[in-house]
Amino acid sequence: MRLSVFGHAGSYGAPGAQCSSYLVSATGTQLLLDIGNGSFSNLARQLLPGDLSAVFVSHRHHDHLADLISLYHYLSFVPGALRHPIPIYGSPETLEAIRTLVLADFGGILLPQAVRAGQAVEVGGLQVTFADADHVPGTLAARVSVDGGPSLGFTADTGPNPGLEQFFDGIDLLVGECTWLTRPDQAPAGLHMDASELASMATHSGARRLVVTHVAYPGNAVAAARLVADRFAGEVIAAFDGLAVEF
Ligand SMILES: [Zn+2]
Numbered sequence: 001m002r003l004s005v006f007g008h009a010g011s012y013g014a015p016g017a018q019c020s021s022y023l024v025s026a027t028g029t030q031l032l033l034d035i036g037n038g039s040f041s042n043l044a045r046q047l048l049p050g051d052l053s054a055v056f057v058s059h060r061h062h063d064h065l066a067d068l069i070s071l072y073h074y075l076s077f078v079p080g081a082l083r084h085p086i087p088i089y090g091s092p093e094t095l096e097a098i099r100t101l102v103l104a105d106f107g108g109i110l111l112p113q114a115v116r117a118g119q120a121v122e123v124g125g126l127q128v129t130f131a132d133a134d135h136v137p138g139t140l141a142a143r144v145s146v147d148g149g150p151s152l153g154f155t156a157d158t159g160p161n162p163g164l165e166q167f168f169d170g171i172d173l174l175v176g177e178c179t180w181l182t183r184p185d186q187a188p189a190g191l192h193m194d195a196s197e198l199a200s201m202a203t204h205s206g207a208r209r210l211v212v213t214h215v216a217y218p219g220n221a222v223a224a225a226r227l228v229a230d231r232f233a234g235e236v237i238a239a240f241d242g243l244a245v246e247f
């Protein structure tokens, strides 16, 4: 299984960093987790966008879905680009946001597929399950695995959450959000994690390796990963656009 990072900035872009987008490739299947603003350019550098097997959109915020518009326009305008309609997995809340705010009509190009926490779907050779994250309504985290093979966890945006620690139990590679290096005093409870909160989630889930991502500028993933590594015994990897991890 292979993870490719197309965008790792938190909440808004940053110098040299686009917003959330992660490709999971295995067994000939290419599943995209989120497609935040700016990420389409990095995606198109690595694969023909029409070759995507499916896209999972974790929630309705623009830094996780804005470039669905780019994908939609590319597939609409470029002759031959659309190989097959592309399933878009998300909660009903997320799909409604896409429908009303982004695309009035999916046009037979994108196929909305509503999923909920606890549900499991097959995308090619990948099994994908979902759990509620502690963020805005309808935010889903995802666990992706190959039968008898490795597993990847994706926290989406979330505050600390014991339910997610269980959901990610024994995960091989955790892609974890770390919006803040340290939680700001004025921040509401939950919503996002800081470095110590992400380290705690990774530790309690027994993750083997951790990719630290979704760090909001002027914070950066290298600084966040350093703080996480002080508190988590597994391997810590700072995300960057273009990062690839085999596991
Ligand atoms: Zn976000």
Ligand SMILES: [Zn+2]
Pocket: 059, 061, 135, 157
């Ligand atoms: Zn968000």
